[in-house]
Amino acid sequence: MSCSAIVADGVTGYHLLKIDGYSLTKGTPTGTAIKSNPFTVGGYRCSSKPRISRSPTTSGTTRSPSGVTWSLSARSVPRRGRLTHLAETFVSVPPSDMNRQLGDLLETEKGADVVFEVAGERFAAHRCVLAARSPVFGAELYGLMKEGDAAVVVCIEDMEARVFKLLLRFMYTDSLPEMKNKDAGVMCQHLLVAADRYNLERLKLICEEKLCKHISMGTVSNMLVLADQHHCAGLKKTCCNFLGSSANLSPISRGCLSVMKELVLGCWCIH
Template sequence: MSAIASSKPSRSASAIVASTASGYHLLKIDGYTRTKGVRTGDKIKSRPFTVGGHKWHIDYHPNGFNSEDADYISLFLVLDDNVTTAVKAQQRFCFADEVKGQAPSLTSASINNYTSQKGWGWGTWTFIKRAELEKSNHLKDDSFTIRCDIVVIQEYRAEDFTPTAFVSVAPSDLHQHLGDLLKTEKGADVVFEVGGETFAAHRCVLAARSPVFSAELFGGMKEGNTAGVVRIDDMEAQVFKALLCFAYTDSLPKPEEEDVMYQHLLVAADRYNMDRLKSICEEKLCNYIDVGTVATATILALAEQHHCEGLKKACLHFLGTPANLRALLDSDGFDHLSRSCPSIMKKLIAMLAFT
């Protein structure tokens, strides 16, 4: 056999990759009913913003882009830069309160060519019917917020890559196994009594997830009688159940009354020094600040008492609007705040002096 015939064929692989930059812009329509006076075809421009090294703005048409869409709200992303070649980008509009957790994927969105010379952009003529918006939960206190996600395609390049391996590794299912361990109570070695209910759990899991549980179950603060029962006061059973679920699975069940549950969970997370759970509760509660003055006062008090700086800043930002601050001062929420958290009163009084 010749040397040529016995040599192995060479192998190589390459890929063409689209380099991208992504971001999003939140556009709040505050005073929606007043914008309805804008004529069909006319627009209101957002402030400019930057994504992928280019300046953009959003055109908001309260009564549609043309007569055929007069019953709808129209939205368009417009390039604000002067460019010699078209900018390739993808965009998608949605209500900001629809985005939970990870940002929506734009993989299926169309790739559009944006140019500054045309004077118009790409978007949707029929984002939502005004009648539907006015009946929906998106409209609160005559306001709603639009989120525009953008992916800018910056360049195409070729690079080497390793072909797909023959062995496919499944994603981690540790959370599922630990969740099953909690449900089946197999190997449980501690029982908690909370709000008249009992919950079986595993000391090692809880100690690994919370330094407070670690101290209580293994350290000098070790709790529990000879039967291994730990009594927890000042907490509802459903709150502790959600806390256990997070400790085992790093996720939370969907509560019925989200704002109330997240308030209680924030207190519980602070009590057991579970920082990630505490941050999740802070983020969730930011969405309920403008629901009502009583809710805002309660959330602000919690933020102050439990050292939640991000949540506190969100509350004060909302109260930075004179109308919102006056509404709080005239409500029962102010009385609750003054009784439960007097430390924040100086801040509010100072804010009132500048309104």
């Protein structure tokens, strides 16, 4: 996918038009144009064609071979008209690819100064990038080591390696890769927990939005607990709306509805 843009610069100038013997034009039919001598405004060759009007106002349009258009309006002559020319600039500005460049930086590990060990796997990264994206990482990394120290290994507990890999990818590119539908729900739950842990609010909201589309009778209880623990108001409301719809409840699940309601009320009472 590509895109381009044409940037138009404005060139503005003024021309004073004087019609000698204006009273002699009273016999000229209304709407007749009277062409002026050529003149130059803003570096462009122009001419004026004011049209005769029987009202106290004389109006006209000025054009030039370069596409200049301007209007002349006068209750008396001479009158100064305003001329504006839009000059095309043939410059194509490509979309930003900073996210791709930072993604490449993560993949190549060039200049990496910190290594994370997660569930037996190692990931190299850049302290400055992580600190800029997450205040939690900033406090941990720059509090743990001094500027100029050799890369050290930081152990991350209670997180799967694949989850941390996606977390890093998002911090560098501000996006998530496409996930298979069957894995998306589970992965988004893990990512939401990680995002809340490292104060990545946008990632947290992205995961919350995706989880709202994976609510079912088999997942709604877990979703409610997750929403309550990590303060996801939107996810909690979606779960409550799901439970409030009789179309989503089978005869068996209706028997468990009271338990669900108690869970919801319990979450609300806590807060």
